[in-house]
Amino acid sequence: MIASAKLFWRLMIRPLGREPVRMGLTVLSVALGVAVVLAIDLAGTAATGSFRSSLETLTGNYNLEVTATGGIPETIVGDLATLPLNLAVSPRLEDFAVVAETKKSVVLLGLDLIGEASLLQTQTDASSADMAAEFPKDFSEDDSVWAGSSLGWKKGQQISLILGDRERQFTVRGIYDDQNQPAIVMDIAAAQRALGRIGKVDRILLHAPETKTTDAWTKQISAVLPPGIEVRAAGTGTEENRKMLSAFRWNLKLLSYIALIVGAFLIYNTISVSVVRRRAEIGIARALGATRAKVLLAFTGEAAVLGIIGALLGVPLGRIMASGAVKLMGATVDALYVSSRPGAIELDFASVLTALVVGIGVAVIAAYAPAREAAQIAPVDAMARGRKEFLLRVHKTRDLTIAVFLAFAAWAAAQAPAVSGKPLFGYLATLLAVAAGTLAIPSAVSAVMKSSAALLKKSGVAVLLASRSLLGSLRRTSVLVGALATSIAMMTAVGIMVGSFRTTVIQWMEGEVPADFYLRPTGNPSVDRHPTISPEFADRLAALPGVEAVDRLRAYQVSYDGVPTTVAAADFRESLKRDRSDFFSGRPTQIVLRELRSGDNIVVSEPFTYKHNVKQGDTITLPLGTSLVNFRIADVYYDYGSERGFILMDRSAMKKYLPDEAPSNLAVYVANGADPARVRAEIEQAAASYRVLIFSNADIRKQAILIFDKTFAITYALEAVAVLVAVMGVAGALLALVIDRKRELGLLRFLGATGGQIRRMILAEAALLGLLANAAGLLLGFALSLILIFVINKQSFGWTIRFHWPVAVLSGAISLIFAATVLAGFYPGRIAVRLNPIEVVHEE
């Protein structure tokens, strides 16, 4: 055992130190691959995996919760408290306040401070005696708030908060230790008054004795409550959100593996080079009694060592990258899903172990093929003098046949439906397509190089030699082109998908954002927050001389089929005039909207239909207020505003069950002939005492695209790392090529080649590699983009995206990659020029 280890060290590991730059690049590629996987895993856990809704704070020790769309009538609190079930009851009002100074949204909780003062007392920095002394005096004062310590406020500080569309002054009566979960706490009665929600609470937390199961308690308590009110296990909302985020997390996680896959190509290349270089050594070792298994073990062991070093470097790097990733992911979660509060990034043993296993595993698997080839070398052949270039076998025809078969399998997999809401076959189709593309590369490279031989020759002797060298080591060239092409393909595919999505959204907004001005309460927008505007303000706007109409939209959070979604009601006054269709059925908009006015009819967004497997004509039951109401799906509409799904009805229908008049958003239409700038000034004047934001049509589109771009920033970051790994691979591989062809390069000097010609030859090789990889990557990327757009996106998120070539982005990215590839040839080129021709020719 010790003897084997010694031999392994002497024959396999020690020689790695002779090429520190190339080995460094290989290790770094594994490290980056591992780091990205780990970063996305850690950030995913922090941003979504350990997801806690922002509202989940100061929840105490409760095991059940009662909720209702649009709030629960306060009388229910009394009903529950008087049930002979020994229940502890805690009503809560849950909303967001905007800090006027910073414009940041903070959770605002209305708690029954008489019953629950202990929640603050036990966590306060003040003594219990102080708090107890203050509560009776201040708690019910309308301006009293208690602030979480992480907000950084001081006791006694005056603070200006915007609630809905109104700004008010509050006094901080105390600070409590919020464990980094900031919130502002008020007494529930004061909060009801401040928010204009007299008689309503948002959630009632219950503690039921553990004499029965949660299910049994849920059934028993539900039986005594109105049908629209839901009783469920405490924290169900958080669990639902977590479930909702799983597709998002899955897709990012899979995307994070691209860099590692590209790293695998490079390990394959490194071990292949190692096998070729050590052919004679393998022969000697075999002649001296080494078994085939030992040779196989030696080369997979070499890869494992590279994997271990790479993975060990990747772990701290991943931890650093996770901090950036969690910010980007958190922004996406907030914009598309739910107001969230990322948890702390925890580098636990399991994450580190996974990273190590993945890094080492990928390295060993990637090294298996060349290691097996090494094991099969006959000792006599290996020791014979002869060509020392990369001579491992290439089976072009066989590989091409397999590629065609895999491409067909990819097509077949792309036709399969989702499995439990996950596009597993879509992912499989992607993998198969990448494998097909990779296997087709040797044939493609060979065909391209041969067909362009005359052209290449005309480009000068450096290009001719470069092309012949690449063709002469076809397998190595193919592996390099494959690595770079895979990363370019994924970048192209994601670029096309995002670009298509972006264009689709822009085109969609042309139709969906018809009003001249949009208004909403101040604060950061979030998909699950629906602060309201005073109804009288909407009426005032409608009465302005330059305003033709004001459409009111009111949105509520609802849980449908265990998934959070948004139910909204609008006037549709202006939309009713439209005869174009926004619907799947192709029916004119005005006809569908009239149907909405005629009863309990709704339209649902496209993602909603995929998430809940419903279609036009189906009936769904929604909890609205205290009622459970059946609605018929009149039609399905294209929507790119929310991944959670959207249910839309006429305001008249909603007001039957939720009679609150306050709108969440207003759409203002300027009258024909009126000056929009003047109307805006009038609106601003009318809004002087309200804290609302006014957006012009152009503003709202710009803002939507800004959010869109922010959402996909992390995707581009992942792509960039994969491309970086591939370009590093090209640099490392060119270096290997230079070292392997020292004799040839020395000979060229003997034959009269200048240093400049040698350098140009290496750069030409880099450029040809870049060109081939870009061409292959674009083709493969196009195929992958179809799978991404029409299979993975559709099955994961349910959006219909119209295909579009983002020419500017793609050509920019590809030019950049090409330039980087050529630059990657500079260092190897320098090394090539510095070789001493006498030494390298005579050492043969």
Next chain:
Amino acid sequence: MVTFHNVVKDYPADGQLVRALNGISLDLPAGQFVALVGRSGCGKSTLLNLAGAMDFPTSGEVLLDGVSTSSRDDSALTKLRREKVGFVFQSFQLLNTLSVVENVELPLLLAGTPDARELALDRLAAVELSGLEHRMPHQLSGGQMQRVAIARALVNNPKILLADEPTGNLDTTTGVLILDLLKRLTREQNTATMMATHSAEAAAVADVVVELRDGKIAGIRRP
């Protein structure tokens, strides 16, 4: 054509200087075929490298067609090599990725000479390889490969032809044919040919045999 004036060449090895050539003076006129003989490490290859402007002497002077190599920089030496020197190696040193004719025309392409293909085909005819121009090196016999190497060495009409053990990898019969070819071409092209060899039979073909020992000329004889 090639003149060595009291040439000394030292190499650093393991931190110490090793004297490879020690006061060599030699004149090689055009049209003469000189064989360098001696044991391994006696300085044969070093002498060839200096004659081919691949290296500089530590002291003394090497003149190629009247031009001192010590006075030139790297690019000037490369130009000198392109125009005046042809190399033939023991292991042929053909580029496996290029065809026969492409190997032969390579020095011309590197020098940017027009009509490279025609000149290369002429040279192939001169070494009796017409018809094999599109074969790849691995499709040739050892003797054919060395003929290609000779054609390549002569394609730019060099004034100096340097051959390092040109028959070392060939069987006796083929070796004799290659030596005859070298001798014939030396006459026809009027080149100064310098061949390093271990073989007494090979040396016997030369006009002059220079014996080297420990970096010095131990004797000059005509076979």
